[in-house]
């Protein structure tokens with residue numbers, strides 16, 4: 612931390628560049644807090660727009676100041692920082708030279724610059740920034756603590772994916788300062804008014820096998836493949852359901868999302884058996900995905916009507932599934 616301060620001057624204008632996921636957003640914000648009175652100006656800029664509604668909810672509810680990098684005059688800034696990534700991760704950053712790099716992804720090639728702190732021993736960069744704050748005896752505001760807490764929560768996937776002693780320590784510390792209601796609202800913000808009409812469509816189109824605890828939905832044309840994921844997850848929350856398969860057509864292809872409770876089931880192998888020969892398909896026990904370009908179906912289907920596609924998908928899934936004892940019936 613001392614070393615970081617030693618490379619900065621009060622006249623410095625600092626630009627912090629991020630790819631906006633919760634870990635990066637919260638880490639950049641903490642760095643801004645740490646350096647607020649140490650330099651002249653600090654701007655946090657994102658390389659790419661985030662479309663994830665939970666991330667947008669985080670930015671909005673916690674009032675995190677972010678700007679698009681494309682709208683900035685980079686020459687205005689005297690120092691450049693990047694957190695939770697390294698410059699070589701993004702081709703558009705290769706021409707820039709960074710003064711500060713703080714990250715937890717393992718270093719691929721040696722980086723020569725004024726300040727580098729890479730700690731693969733942290734499950735999240737937010738852990739590292741929490742440690743910086745503590746070492747400087749800065750108590751985070753509720754919003755900043757909530758952001759960092761959420762950053763660690765998502766990067767470690769609630770400590771199911773990874774998470775070290777240091778992550779747990781930071782998490783426990785931040786817990787004293789967070790607002791849990793905001794965390795819940797951020798985490799559950801996955802739908803917008805623009806896409807809830809697909810629920811209505813799905814309720815009308817769903818085909819349920821009561822006997823085999825399965826549900827299949829073909830949505831027809833969709834304007835975002837994420838809705839298949841949201842609906843497949845949603846249907847798996849139904850007590851009687853242990854398999855859910857939601858499909859739709861997007862641009863020049865069919866998207867099929869599989870979810871299962873994973874108990875003696877394998878969504879990945881079902882997806883592969885059903886669609887592996889005519890598209891890309893794969894996944895693991897609980898979740899899988901297939902994408903089938905229309906171009907590959909030209910010899911198999913007379914026309915691409917909703918009804919033709921629906922019965923084609925159902926046929927492929929049922930045929931593949933019968934080898935696993937998977938039979939889909941409509942009621």
Ligand SMILES: [Mn+2]
Nearest residue numbers: 634695736766
């Ligand atoms: Mn991260």
